[in-house]
Amino acid sequence: MSGPKKSKTYHFNPEWEEEFFFTMVKEKCVCLICRFAIATPKRGNLERHYETVHKKHADSFPRNSDLRKSKLKDMKRCLAGEQAMFTKPLEKSKAATVASYKISHILAKNKKPFEDGVMIKECFVEAAESLFVNFKNKAEIISAIKDIQLSRQTVTRRVETISKNLENQTMNYLKDCTYFSLQFDESTDATDVAQLCIFIRMVFPDMTVKEDFLTMIPLKEHTRGVDIYDSFLKFTQEVKMPLYKLVCITTDGAPAMTGNHNGFIALCRANDDFPNFFTFHCVIHQQALCGKILNMKDVMTIAFKVANSIRAKSLQRRLFKAQLESSELEHSDLLLYTDARWLSRGRFLARLHELLPEIIIFLEARGDDAEMLKNEKWRSDLAFLVDITKHLNDINLELQGKDKNIVDMMSSINAFKRKLQQLKDEMKNKDCRNFPTLLLQQNSASFVTYEEEVTKILKEFERRFADINKIENILSFMSYPFNCTNIQKISSSSSDLFNMERTALENEMLKLISDINLKARAGDSNPFWSSIPEMKYPLIKQIALQITAFFASTYLCESAFSQMKVIKSKYRTRLTNDHLTACLRLGITENIPNYEHFAEDHQCHASTSVLR
Secondary structure, eight states, X not given: OOOOOOOOOOOOOTTHHHHHOEEEETTEEEETXXXXXXXXXXXXXXXXXXXXXXXXXHHHSOTTOHHHHHHHHHHHHHHHHHHHXXXXXXXXXXXXXXXXXXXXXXHHHTTOOTTHHHHHHHHHHHHHHHHTTTOTTHHHHHHHHHTSOOOHHHHHHHHHHHHHHHHHHHHHHHHHOSEEEEEEEEEEOTTSOEEEEEEEEEEOTTSOEEEEEEEEEEXXXXXXXXXXXXXXXXXXXXXXXXXXXXXXXXXXXXXXXHOTTTSHHHHHHHSTTSOOOEEEEOHHHHXXXXXXXXOOHHHHHHHHHHHHHHHSSHHHHHHHHHHHHHTTOSOOSOOOOOTTSTTHHHHHHHHHHHTHHHHHHHHHHTTOOOHHHHOHHHHHHHHHHHHHHHHHHHHHHHHOSSSOOHHHHHHHHHHHHHHHHHHHHHHHTTOOTTOHHHHTTOSOOOHHHHHXXXXXXXXXXXXXXXXXXXXXXXXXXXXXXXXXXXXXXHHHHHHHHTTOOHHHHXXXXXXXXXXXXXXXXXXXXXXXXXXXXXXXSHHHHHHHHHHHHOOOOOHHHHHHHHHHHHHTOTTOTTOOHHHHHHHHHHHHOOOOOOHHHHHHHSOOOOOOOOOO
16 A cells, blocks of 8 residues: 655745735735635646736736836735734734833832822823924824723732742742752731741852742731741642752741741751751841840930930920021931841930930920939940940941852851950950040040950850851851861761761862862852862762852841831731732842733733723
8 A cells, every 4th residue: 555645835936926916924825916815825826816817917017017016016015004904003002011011010119009000101191291292193102101001900910920920930940950048037017917938049050049039928827836837838839849959948046936846947857858958047137136135224224215205205306306406416316226126226326325415405404304414434335335336237237138148147247256356355455446436435434344245245146156157167168178277077067967978078178179270260250169060079069059058147038028018008908918929029039021921921902991
């Protein structure tokens, strides 16, 4: 038996356009005279149609004549115009849809209500009326603006779509990364719903790093460790998170997170789906707690009482501000202090000390006793507290920010511990070089007491950062391995912490520090560990990747909560948890959505809403 008959493929010849007045439109031959379509571009089919239906054109427009060529151009131009009648409105609707997505993204990114889209559209129209008053196509421009879909419901759907796209991008990055770490923190929104915020830090084979918002999980009832664990486990199952890549979890150190038996970390370690991972208490949080060891209750009590006596009543505050304005001082009001904000105490004390002469005048003018504020011992204690909190605030600000790795943060902490030792020695020698406010007091300050306070802070830093100090020698080796002098100690601690075979790791370390080519490359501008061949140093490369993935603080979560307070304010309490998460994602992530893809996936329609 013969095989199946092969089908013949026909191709349109451009010469047939002038010969038979046919052209190709979407894989079909279309007659330019009557718009008849022929599926198979065979010469015989075209010639039969032309000779049968349009024979008179052969006489009216002779072949190879300029008249025939001119007629062909006119017919093709006419066909293009007919097609534009259908494609132009579609392109206009698509452009309006893309603009709608972009404006919705901007609204969410700037934490604005969804219904503000209508206001923006109204602003566009009013601005166009003035800007394009002398333009010939003014009506067309305003019509295009009015076609943009920006109703509250539409903006809501746009934000949901963009958020889902950005979430998918993050999940794709998660699939491609080598390791990742997580940071957790919990806070309540405007409706007293506890929101668990989670950020992710991913490291890729080329040692590049990406930090991104992962999700916000509402905890509608209890916020115990088991509640956080169950909610997070459900999320990992829904998104199919590759937990085997997890290397570190950083928390705020709350009992619900770090409890020995029922804490979130303990429950994760008890689950076989979780690998062996590191866990850290937020470095910034611990630094703030170290500052609370200061024993300056007498100073703070009086400072609070004085500030509250002025700020508590509207009349007193107005009178004090009027006094400051008449004195033409730089600042025109007192600040308040809240224990939840890490930097506020230092700023509160600095402002109080700066305005102390005016405060004394104000209190005496209204008949209050201001003798304590004139006491030299109290003023010296206040000056010392202003200076030491300034130092603590400086290190706090240095630790904040995105893309901070654990090596950078531990370097800052170690530098500050050395500075505290220097401050302690200066207090011992009655040297106030680094205490400018105390230096201005010009009195016999109690340097022994101040030395004890600095010593307490230094000891608290040593105690709170003991866990991270255990890996300090490993961090030093990974920062610059060629200065290593104790390979045995580092290989021993590294093999235990990262669950590796010690002898193989030690051999890799010895080979690495003896590699002349790598040592010459260590000073290059390119990241050192990205140039290390994994085939030659597999264990060391894995340690470098894991350490690069570590989160050392919960700064990103704290920043997200600040944005959450603006998004879900007392004026937007009806905002759902899903929409809160979507708005946060759009406001935080640096991923760029594919607006054109959205417009292609949706049937585009012009807006039908009527402006006010």
